[in-house]
Amino acid sequence: MPARQRAALVAIVSALLTLGTSPLSTPSYAASSSDLYVSPVLGNDHTDGTARHPVRTLRRARDLVRARAAHLTADLTVHLAPGTYRQTTPLVLDARDSGTNGHRIVWQGNGTAVISGGRQVTDWSQVPGRKGLWSAPAPQGLTDTRQLYVDGVRAQRARGAVPVQLTRTDTGYTASSDTLAHWKHPADAEFVYTSGEALWNIERNGLGQWTEPRCRIASAEGTTITMVQPCWDNSNKRVEFPDIPGRTVGMVGPGKLTNGGKATYIENAYELLDQPGEWYLDKAARKVYYLPRKGENLTRADVEAAAAEKLIDGRGTADAPVHDVAFRGLQFSYATWLTPSQPEGFSEIQAGYTVTGAQGWATQGLCQYVEGGTCPFASWTKMPGNVSFAYGQRIEFGDDVFAHLGAAGLDLGTGTKDSTVNGSIFTDISGNGLEIGGVDGQTPASGVQVTDNHLYGLPREFHGGVAVLNGYTQHDTIAHNQIDHVGYSAVSLGWGGWPDKIGDPATPNSSHDNAVTDNLVFDYMQMLDDGGGVYTQGLTGTSMTDGEKVTGNVIHDQWGLGKNVYTDNGCTYETVEGNVLYNASYANVASRHTDYRDGLGNNDPTLVKDNWWEEGTADSDNKGLVTTGNTIMAGLSDVPSSVLENAGLESQYGGLLDRRIGSVSVPEAPSRVGTSTAGADALYVTFNPSFVDGGSPVTGYTARAYDAGGQEVGEQAVTAGEFKKTALVRIGGLTGGPFTVTVTAANAHGSSAPSLASSPLTPTAATALPAAPSSPKLRTARTAATLAWTPPTATGDAKVVGYVVTVSDGRDPISVTGRDVLVGQPSAKGMFRVIGGLTPGTAYTVTVATVTAAGTSPAVKVTATTRT
Incomplete structure (x- = not known):
């Protein structure tokens, strides 16, 4: 580039960095002579980082920050020019990278600076003999990944029905045939165990209806399928009380994979590439395969394989915390998480917590209940964050985007203190959106403010994840956020401490004074069951005064079985007040527990007060459970408009709802298709709707029935609005059987790939009337x-x-x-x-x-x- 042209571009970039910040940013800081400048296009790491001579990498900028941080007389801003900052390893920050003398280090973008862990996949060509299938060489340095994106749209790892019948053994399965042994790379394939409420010819697999565990195949030889360890043992050998059949010592879920260990489907095999939008990485041949969706052109598309597992890693310690650091106007994208692909697998407990280690099933978090049990009780392994901080103080994320990520989006973990997440977007994340604190009994997080964020369209891969996960914490506030279109619970608080199931009192923990207030939550639990809009386990404090407060929230339109506000096992000293709660299955508030024991046989102290709801439970004081002043609502007109208007994003953050992340695409396919007879020649069909709409609202669904030979024999469409009301589609004109059914979702951009097929069912005449309620x-x-x-x-x-x-x-x-x-x-x-x-x-x-x-x-x- 000629020197004059380069100088002009540098001047333009410098002006943008100095003056151009997003209108949603928290107060911007005027550039000072000590500010640093970074550009992935024009930068050079051998320069001094001035506006006219920016550096190129975040690591070089960090090193320059370290040289100045100890002597700050004003905030030091690191200005990130528009562009993609590719990370092969995380930007590691420690105490040396902190603000000093009352000032901050501010990493400032303008909304178009992307911190990426991705590798571009290029040089695509059509695969001979496979119509529609394309391949490309794996990018340099990419050894494995679980995520691929095409123009910012997540692709689906190749998946399909398990092609054989499986009988569980101590080490895996015996298959009905040797089909899997003849696949190219059977050890790449992963079994997925989708749980949920047993319903309408839908199998309940997994480890509880709120989980979706995953284990990879270790080998397939003949009809012997050996599964990887320790995932297999951790999912099938969990310790149970000898005198309480089926009750695990962990007191969460079954002791082994249900339904005979049957997998719901299989994922990540070349042989399963049969639907547009599916991909597969052949690690041995170092090739990426992809079946493009309609309208995608791989010769022009930006195809990103997520490679790095962390983008920013804040490594504070109790003695030397990272502190006074802010990240504003940045996007964090294209990071993966490879542990589930490894022998550890993903043996889920709940909300992305897993059992890990060779003896995890026998000892992890079981404390005093088994010999050699590790403490504290229920201290399982938390999903990592692609952006993470431990022992961070006064850490700020504002006007940021966390999208296209493969683990949790952001983890403000153990020891986090007085930090904020504000005005940011969390979407298209494999697991939990935002995690706060931990469950391991170490220093709790405290004083974390999560306000005015939009979290939606997640989790995309580990469907038992939640939008906001709050572990053992103190003085945290989760307020004025909008959370919508999520697969399981929206906000999950607390963990551990529910041995009431064996008559023991709740285990003390460090949590107190946490609040969930004025949030708007809707269209949640769209895939799994037994959760809530706000879900809590364990002691929330030491009294009603310092216990958890859930106030002023508007929570509605839940799909799976659960409650708007769910005070689950061990939840004690919670106040649920002034909320608007409707359209739940099966309660607005679940509140009667006997986890807490004071010698008088009281229930857990809980206050349910002055809510607008549909449940209509009468006022009472049920041994410590106080219900008072709640109003039955027949519609939103019964609720003061000020309450409705106050919930969710505050007015200055309304623009978050209009920001598009990635290209517009077709919706994700519906899930968990079930059928029931609708008479001798018809089937009723139900399914979980698409909670990822591709950036354009889902307008309708089409169910298609197939005979045993795979021939389509009937179909029926329904609008999205009608399906939301009825949860049913009826396909008539069927003769014979059995039939399987798939469902597609449509938006303005087109139709999704078909769902996985339902189990086969033959319609039968229905003549015997049901009993009355x-x-x-x-x-x-x-x-x-x-x-x-x-x-x-x-x-x-x-x-x-x-x-x-x-x-x-x-x-x-x-x-x-x-x-x-x-x-x-x-x-x-x-x-x-x-x-x-x-x-x-x-x-x-x-x-x-x-x-x-x-x-x-x-x-x-x-x-x-x-x-x-």
């Missing part, structure tokens, strides 16, 4: 009432698809449909619906009847008088 109750307010009932245990020869409610005031019958209808019946979870438009002081008789494909059951009725 039982235990109807009418919980009344002045102008509304909550009708609650228990689903029937006998459903005739078909599954429950709805209920019919009538009200004695002559209004039209009310049709009750939705996902809670489907998951509530087999698990015997209570149902409820709000009936609005009632007259104060009036007696009403309400009936409810069960609906299946065979017809409608007799109705049961209940009478009550509304309040005056």
Whole structure:
């Protein structure tokens, strides 16, 4: 480049760095003579880092910071020019990289500086004899990865049904044939065990309906499938109490993979490359294979293979913390996490915590309950962050993007203190979005403020992950965030300490004074079950005064079985106040536990106060569980507008919702397709909707039925709005059987790849009517009432698809449909619906009847008088 042209470009970049910051950034800092400048395009690491002579790499900038940090008289800003900063190893920061004398080190981008752990994949060509399949040489230095992205859109590792029948053994499986032994590289393949509520011909595999463990094949020889260790033992040999069948000493989930250890599907094999958007890395041949989606052109696309496992690694210690460092206007992308591909695998407990080590199943976190148990109780292994800090003080992330990442996005771990995450986006992350604190009994995180962030479209790979994971912490605040379209729980707090299941009191921990307030949470638990919008385990403090506060949140539209606010085992001293809670399966607040024992047989002290909800539970003091002042809501008009408007992003951060990350693409395929008979010639189909929409809202779904020979024999489309209401699609005109069903999702950009197929099912005539519901109750307010009932245990020869409610005031019958209808019946979870438009002081008789494909059951009725 000519010197004059280069000088002009440097001047432009310098001006942008000095003046051009994102409008969402926390206060920008004027450039001073001590500021440093970095450009991945124009920089040179042999220069001094001035505006006219920027350095090229973050590491060189860090070294220059170290030379100046001890003598700061103002904040020192490291200005990052637009471009991609490729990291083969993390930018390691320690105490030497901290601000001093009351000033900060500020790493400042302008929204287009990307800190990347990716390797570009280039030189694509079509594979002879494989229509549509392309290949490229693996980039230099790439030995393995779990993620590939095409123009910022995550590709799916090749996956499909397990092609053989498997019988579990001590070391793996015996297969019904030697098919897997003939694959190119069977030891690359990974079994995935998707859990969930047992429903409609959907198998419950895995280690609890909130988990999705993964283990790789070690070898396939003939019909003998050997699985990698220790993943296999950690997933199948967890210690159980000898006198409590099925109860693990860890007290979370089963002792071994359920359903005979059957895998839901298999992933990462060349032989499974059959759908657009799928890819495979042949490590032996050093080739990347990809089946392009419609409209993708690999000769022009930016294809990134995630290579580095960490982008920034803040390595503080208790004696020498990293402190007074800020990251603003930066994007962190294209990092991976390779442990699940290794013998350790991914033996999940919950929320990305795993059992690890050769004897993990026998000792890890089991403390006093087994000989040699490690302490503290329930101290399992936390998923790492692609950006992480330990013992960081006054660390700030503002106006940043965490996207296209392969582990947790950001981990502010043990010893983090007085730090903030503000105005940032977390999306397209394999596991947890943001992690705070730890579960290992060391120094808790404290004073972390997580405010005005948008977290959505995650987790993408480890589906038991959550948007915000808060471990053992003190004085943390999670406020004014929007969390939507997530696979499991939105916010998960606390960990450990629930041996109530064997009659022991909760284990003390260091948590207290944490708050989850004024967040907007919706469309959560879109894939797994038994979680919540806000989910808590373990003691939250030492009293109601310093216990956890969940206040002012608006939480709605949950798909999987669970609660809006879930106070699970061990959760004690929690206040749930002033929230708006609706559209849950099966409760707004789960709060009655007996984990805490004070010698009087009391329940866990919990306060559920002044919420707007649909549950309608009456005021009471149930041995320490206080329910008071809650309002039944028939609709949002019953809630003060100020409460609704205050939840979620504050007005100055509304622009986060309009920022697009990556290219617009088709949605992710739906998951967990299940079927039930809808009569002699029809099937009902249900599935988990696509919570990753590709940057354009999902408009509808199409279900397709196939006969045993793979021939399509029927299809039915449904709009996204209608499916959200009914959770059902009906495919008619089927004769014979059995049939499998796949489902695709559509948006303005096109249709997704098909889902994995349902288990085969043959339609049968449905003639036997179901039993009526039982235990109807009418919980009344002045102008509304909550009708609650228990689903029937006998459903005739078909599954429950709805209920019919009538009200004695002559209004039209009310049709009750939705996902809670489907998951509530087999698990015997209570149902409820709000009936609005009632007259104060009036007696009403309400009936409810069960609906299946065979017809409608007799109705049961209940009478009550509304309040005056």
